[in-house]
Amino acid sequence: MDWQTVVLIIAGFAFVAFLGFLAFLNMAKKAATKAFSGAVDKALDKTSEVISEKVLTPTMSVASEGMQKGLGAVGAAVKQSYEEGLRNDPKRIEIEVTKFAERSYGLVTEASVVAELNLTAYQAKGALKKLERTGVCHSETQDQVTTYVFESFLKRVEIWECGHCGNVLRQEPEENQCPSCGALLERKTIVER
Numbered sequence: 767m768d769w770q771t772v773v774l775i776i777a778g779f780a781f782v783a784f785l786g787f788l789a790f791l792n793m794a795k796k797a798a799t800k801a802f803s804g805a806v807d808k809a810l811d812k813t814s815e816v817i818s819e820k821v822l823t824p825t826m827s828v829a830s831e832g833m834q835k836g837l838g839a840v841g842a843a844v845k846q847s848y849e850e851g852l853r854n855d856p857k858r859i860e861i862e863v864t865k866f867a868e869r870s871y872g873l874v875t876e877a878s879v880v881a882e883l884n885l886t887a888y889q890a891k892g893a894l895k896k897l898e899r900t901g902v903c904h905s906e907t908q909d910q911v912t913t914y915v916f917e918s919f920l921k922r923v924e925i926w927e928c929g930h931c932g933n934v935l936r937q938e939p940e941e942n943q944c945p946s947c948g949a950l951l952e953r954k955t956i957v958e959r
């Protein structure tokens with residue numbers, strides 16, 4: 767063998783070894799890629815899980831809490847400005863007092879108006895006196911308590927009264943006869959206070 771042949775043989779082996787090395791590299795790269803992408807997938811899953819757990823959920827709850835607080839503040843502001851408007855507008859006070867009288871079956875006092883509508887005694891009295899002057903209500907004083915009576919809101923009930931003995935039935939009887947004395951009953955509507 768001359769030296770050129772030896773060099774060729776060595777070069778051939780080196781080439782084959784190089785090819786083998788390339789093949790190995792390729793395999794290694796595939797394996798590494800697979801392992802790496804798996805790890806990346808896992809990491810991504812974990813990260814998104816952590817993000818939703820640690821970041822998103824608290825953020826959402828903070829946001830919704832904030833929104834609730836915001837809405838609550840808006841509601842409180844609206845209520846406050848409504849109440850302030852009510853406080854400063856005699857016409858509105860009269861309307862609110864009248865509505866309250868309706869809820870109270872037509873009977874209110876200065877104190878009950880003050881307590882219900884958050885008004886001063888001066889404002890309550892002013893509104894009631896104005897409603898009285900305009901004929902919406904009238905006042906009755908008994909035992910130093912003045913009651914303002916809104917006739918149209920009074921509670922009315924039906925009764926069956928015996929004209930003979932004065933017996934009063936609150937439910938419609940089967941026969942229109944007094945159970946006590948047998949006289950005819952008279953149907954009446956009375957105001958219940």
Ligand SMILES: [Zn+2]
Nearest residue numbers: 928931944947
């Ligand atoms: Zn009777």
